[in-house]
Amino acid sequence: xxxxxxxxxxxxxxxxxxxxxxxxxxxxxxxxxxxxxxxxxxxxxxxxxxxxxxxxxxxxxxxxxxxxxxxxxxxxxxxxxxxxxxxxxxxxxxxxxxxxxxxxxxxxxxxxxxxxxxxxxxxxxxxxxxxxxxxxxxxxxxxxxxxxxxxxxxxxxxxxxxxxxxxxxxxxxxxxxxxxxxxxxxxxxxxxxxxxxxxxxxxxxxxxxxxxxxxxxxxxxxxxxxxxxxxxxxxxxxxxxxxxxxxxxxxxxxxxxxxxxxxxxxxxxxxxxxxxxxxxxxxxxxxxxxxxxxxxxxxxxxxxxxxxxxxxxxxxxxxxxxxxxxxxxxxxxxxxxxxxxxxxxxxxxxxxxxxxxxxxxxxxxxxxxxxxxxxxxxxxxxxxxxxxxx
Amino acid sequence: xxxxxxxxxxxxxxxxxxxxxxxxxxxxxxxxxxxxxxxxxxxxxxxxxxxxxxxxxxxxxxxxxxxxxxxxxxxxxxxxxxxxxxxxxxxxxxxxxxxxxxxxxxxxxxxxxxxxxxxxxxxxxxxxxxxxxxxxxxxxxxxxxxxxxxxxxxxxxxxxxxxxxxxxxxxxxxxxxxxxxxxxxxxxxxxxxxxxxxxxxxxxxxxxxxxxxxxxxxxxxxxxxxxxxxxxxxxxxxxxxxxxxxxxxxxxxxxxxxxxxxxxxxxxxxxxxxxxxxxxxxxxxxxxxxxxxxxxxxxxxxxxx
Numbered sequence: 001x002x003x004x005x006x007x008x009x010x011x012x013x014x015x016x017x018x019x020x021x022x023x024x025x026x027x028x029x030x031x032x033x034x035x036x037x038x039x040x041x042x043x044x045x046x047x048x049x050x051x052x053x054x055x056x057x058x059x060x061x062x063x064x065x066x067x068x069x070x071x072x073x074x075x076x077x078x079x080x081x082x083x084x085x086x087x088x089x090x091x092x093x094x095x096x097x098x099x100x101x102x103x104x105x106x107x108x109x110x111x112x113x114x115x116x117x118x119x120x121x122x123x124x125x126x127x128x129x130x131x132x133x134x135x136x137x138x139x140x141x142x143x144x145x146x147x148x149x150x151x152x153x154x155x156x157x158x159x160x161x162x163x164x165x166x167x168x169x170x171x172x173x174x175x176x177x178x179x180x181x182x183x184x185x186x187x188x189x190x191x192x193x194x195x196x197x198x199x200x201x202x203x204x205x206x207x208x209x210x211x212x213x214x215x216x217x218x219x220x221x222x223x224x225x226x227x228x229x230x231x232x233x234x235x236x237x238x239x240x241x242x243x244x245x246x247x248x249x250x251x252x253x254x255x256x257x258x259x260x261x262x263x264x265x266x267x268x269x270x271x272x273x274x275x276x277x278x279x280x281x282x283x284x285x286x287x288x289x290x291x292x293x294x295x296x297x298x299x300x301x302x303x304x305x306x307x308x309x310x311x312x313x314x315x316x317x318x319x320x321x322x323x324x325x326x327x328x329x330x331x332x333x334x335x336x337x338x339x340x341x342x343x344x345x346x347x348x349x350x351x352x353x354x355x356x357x358x359x360x361x362x363x364x365x366x367x368x369x370x371x372x373x374x375x376x377x378x379x380x381x382x383x384x385x386x387x388x389x390x
Numbered sequence: 391x392x393x394x395x396x397x398x399x400x401x402x403x404x405x406x407x408x409x410x411x412x413x414x415x416x417x418x419x420x421x422x423x424x425x426x427x428x429x430x431x432x433x434x435x436x437x438x439x440x441x442x443x444x445x446x447x448x449x450x451x452x453x454x455x456x457x458x459x460x461x462x463x464x465x466x467x468x469x470x471x472x473x474x475x476x477x478x479x480x481x482x483x484x485x486x487x488x489x490x491x492x493x494x495x496x497x498x499x500x501x502x503x504x505x506x507x508x509x510x511x512x513x514x515x516x517x518x519x520x521x522x523x524x525x526x527x528x529x530x531x532x533x534x535x536x537x538x539x540x541x542x543x544x545x546x547x548x549x550x551x552x553x554x555x556x557x558x559x560x561x562x563x564x565x566x567x568x569x570x571x572x573x574x575x576x577x578x579x580x581x582x583x584x585x586x587x588x589x590x591x592x593x594x595x596x597x598x599x600x601x602x603x604x605x606x607x608x609x610x611x612x613x614x615x616x617x618x619x620x621x622x623x624x625x626x627x628x629x630x631x632x633x634x635x636x637x638x639x640x641x642x643x644x645x646x647x648x649x650x651x652x653x654x655x656x657x658x659x660x661x662x663x664x665x666x667x668x669x670x671x672x673x674x675x676x677x678x679x680x681x682x683x684x685x686x687x688x689x690x691x692x693x694x695x
Contacts, residue, residue: 202404231601234530
């Protein structure tokens, strides 16, 4: 009885699918559009919309319909939204995802329904390793990669010891593990803070100071990065213990961090001044379309996600029922990424460069991020061996 | 040892800041019997006013004084326009109406200041660390919070215990109907108490602003702590709020500071660093549960009939 029910359901889906594919490409976009981190979601949406503008709002000759859903930065809400997108909206692709814990909660729903999921930011280690899937691609990185690049840079600088501070959730643990994977000096302390509610880091800063470490590494995305830099400067540690970061200083937090961010290095796979043509066009058009705003790496990754989806849809001429062909096309990374060199590993995570970024005053006198050096070339995450896909 | 001193100060600073928030909440709850979920919104408004006025006037202290006045005024207007109509009604009505106010304030802030948040930079004389005992440097601004909050606590104590207004407030906390029957203008008293509570919340918000960022919804997490404090301290009791605030501030900070190291002695390092933040954020709720079992009225209940 039960199997008959499922068969009937499958038949209905099979009948319904070509009809959907015929008139438009449906994309669900899950990100955070409310609360203090909504600025990140807005930047991703802005960039995704800009990519659609650049594509003439069509993919493979079909109009594109995007359904934006707010995950409220909560894993349970994110999962519900993905269920809605898969079951009632029947989207062809789901993109977005800032937060690793939201992505991990939503992953099974998308994969089980064989809906393509493009992570435009979150990169939990599980996604790169044993939870990798033919239906999941990333246009960002695996969480460990960026801090691992920072660890390499700290080796270059001859840093002997570090005190690690990060938030207590999936990405926070990956980030600190990432630094530890490459940093050759001693890790004298490691502190996790309650995420996202803890905003006062006085206890952790006091411990870092008392540990006599030569350096501090932190990962605090969004507003928490502003708070951490404020408190780090106020505690007077800035003159004593230099700070190294990943995903803590970006174009959204910089206007609030102001001078506190000067001289604090970060690692990143995309910086606004990368000299390729696509990137110049993206940054210029973004600043033209959204006056007063500057794009961030979150936005650049969302832009790439739209381009990746477009490459797949164009390859099958809009027939999104041809999932195998779309998967094969996406594995080629047949689009011009804003970050320049970009190819996929066996686990559908990018193999890419990581850059050292610094805060400088630009021509308008505003603070801006600038590429200083390439820390590592063609870097692949260290979990790809655990992924069963070859 | 020096680290212990520093963490102790961190705990004291957090506790005193929470006291400013909890004192207003407990006054309003205890005297006016009004559950005010929007207290956190007043905290947020204090921070937004301060960031705006400091930027306008270019003077830190001047901006803060203006912001305090603005929050006091906002509290009085809010009481007059909205909350006055809720007295004597069911607590559920209070919760619904003041929750609505939270949404109102969040969206009003989004409309006026935008979604991105503001920064309130400190003047240079507050950004230097100060040596308090040899070897212990403490951020000047956090010391300033401790001093200001202690001064406000002392002032509150004097007002409540030594003045006629304080006598009325205490009488109101004990028996609302009776002081009305004795010919006291209870409406005016309520407006004043609410304005005072709002100003205290605003003060907490604007003092927290340079440490945290000024952002939408900043009052909501901290409001939960304030409610925990007034439950522990005893509803309506300022003394209770003071003791409970210090307790909660200390437990929260010292738990975060020392629990990971303690846990590492019995658990593996990885398990300990994951479990410790979760456990330390539970400690204050454990304290609340214990207080509710042992002394359901709170540690220092206001005498009421």
